[in-house]
Amino acid sequence: MPLARSWVESANDPKTDFPLNNLPYGVFSSTGLDPRCGVAIGDSILDCRAAEEAGLIDLGHGPVFDVPFWNEVMEQGPEAWGALRARLTALLGADSTERDTVAPLLVPMEKVRMHMPFLVSEFTDFYAGRHHATNVGTMFRGPENALPPNWLHIPIGYNGRASSVVVSGTPVRRPWGQLKGPDDAAPRFAPCARFDLELEMGAIVGTASDGPVTLDEADAMIFGYVLLNDWSARDIQAWEYQPLGPFQAKATATTISPWIVTRAALEPFRCDTPPREVPLLPHLQDTGPMLYDIDLEIDLAPSGKAATTIARTNYGEMYYSAAQQLAHHTTSGCPMNVGDLLGSGTISGPEKHQRGSLLELSWGGKEPITLDSGETRSFLEDGDTLTLRGAAQGDGYRIGFGACAGTVLPALQDPYDR
Template sequence: MSEHHPLDLPEDHPFGPHTLPYGVFSTADEPTRRRIGVRYGDHVLDLDALAATSGSPHADLLAAPTLNPLLAAGREIWQAVRDAVRTAVTDPAQRATTESLLLPLNAVTLHLPFEVADYVDFYASEHHATNVGRIFRPNADALTPNWKHLPIGYHGRAGTVVVSGTPVVRPSGQRKAPADTAPTFGPSLRLDIEAEVGFVVGTPSALGEPVGLAGFRDHVFGVCLVNDWSARDIQAWEYVPLGPFLGKSFATSVSAWITPLDALDHARTAPPARDVPVLPYLDDSDAEPGGIDLRIQVDINGETVARPPFSAMYWTAAQQLTHMTVNGASLRTGDLYASGTVSGPEPDQLGCLLELTQGKGPFLEDGDEVTLTAWAPGPEGSRIGLGEVTGRITPARTS
């Protein structure tokens, strides 16, 4: 790629004209001014400036300091803005203007791209659930009786969702090993990762009105990688009988870039065959393929430790959204829900250290840096990249 022509990208670049993920950035000369941008190659296209220059009817949405107004605008606007951005980076007549609005990625600061309303985490990988069940319940069925009848999930803590690059402080809490006579308090000794995929809700729904499978595209704006950090020792002691709490709520890292759902159309795939019939509201047998062929890579301190395939997930994002609202719970703009740990059937496809080490460790040490990356097949042999998620573990705070 020519240094003087940042719009000229290799055909297989994961952040080319078929990807165009949205983020929020600031610059060194205006550190308090947050702007919406789109990643193109190794640059950020300033959408606020582009909209103003082109006289876009959506300029007010794109002048906001977060993505939330755009998220709330709905699918028709999402598509119109995306079409305009694609034209800006591909139309030779707009080349000079567009290039003047590009900023080097390494010259900007990236921020949490949207205000998180609610956060829900699911448990949708049969491989992960089976592996964890065998570790925690070696003398019982690996899967709980309800697992293949509904997407299991829990409500997390929206206030501790952080953008990629934010340091992760080792949490402290109660922990009790099976051989201990009483619990102790201190820093987690079994700090883990969870490689997940998140879905960002745009259009809200009314309280009391469930969202069916067909409503997925109307309500979900985009996709991002998620690392749902987990303190396994704190989690194991607290989770009976109500489930995850302090072992999860200290930090959840998300990408700085939200990839539009439409960018992944060519990666749609059928989910794995299901051997237990589901109730009608979850039956997607006549719907568009609900799986997504995302190839995730997990690196710890620069070494690849796993490549989990998102296509292996038993429950789809559409089914999760439907189940999440079937009782009448409403959606809000900025809701984030995550898939749960992504794991495949092979030993190098496991999305957490608990599985990779069969519960024995080692787990994360202070100073360890974890990076998640992913891509999906796009049109014309292209690759659709998802923005990375990186976090470095810092020591527990004693006061």
């Protein structure tokens, strides 16, 4: 599929994240404009509330843009999702007959502040990257026992904390927690000393379900994708996670990119999961390509210094697709709701520079990485800004996600002193 041309000239630049082929959904505010839904197009944002009020968009069941989140659109269902995308394509395409009416509703992207694009109902985080699970397992249990016995059979996941999900740009405070080093006689309560990131994709559930769903049904339930950084306190995690899994180590914050890139926009970039070492059970077997070829990178910028790209990888490296994760999520009858967010798990490739966390990049702190500034990092330092970027590369255009960024603030001196 080639570039689809828009009358918004900046959307035709092959380097923009937001050509007409993309049309991702976010929530923005600007001087005189309180938070509202918008669609990115080149270097501008179409104000959806204004477009709906002007009668340019009508999904047929009353207003959906009178609230500053995309859940109402999701609630309308897949047919409405398709109708909205078709309408936006017509309004913003090079052949649009409504250019003069639409142009005044565009807001320059450089002037806006982005907000959470949707209300997160519940957040589930998976562990579906083969290379990540192997790296972490090798560090903790040795290469023979790297993958848990269940790993090749089910996408292992755990419930995360929806209240901790924040939008790109939100600073992240280094947490306190209970820690116990291998040589400590007793645990202590202290600021996290091994604060880390995890490069992930997030899939947003757009359709509710109330019983087991097939893989094809699960795929159709997904509204779109975001970049996701699952900030992780490795020292808190090591002490708390047995036997019930990560808890406070993952509850400080999870940052998502501000633009929901729709499943429709990613359609041309579908790719297969890797060959199966052991066959999956029938209910999890791939019925078609449900992963996406999305290039990803992690940039780390120390306070006041330029960023270094510390890793490059691709979403296609995952062993399980979001559809497989969602299908597994429903096997027990677990009800899924509009706005549920599924983290893919850390996306690492087979090579050292493709690892999606500092835990892996520095091999548990034993092999610190060197930044362009000459500084080294085993884990994150106060003031570091982490930025995830991602894009699917088309023929003369790219489907980008925008940045997923956060700066690490120092731990509170006394967490109970207010």
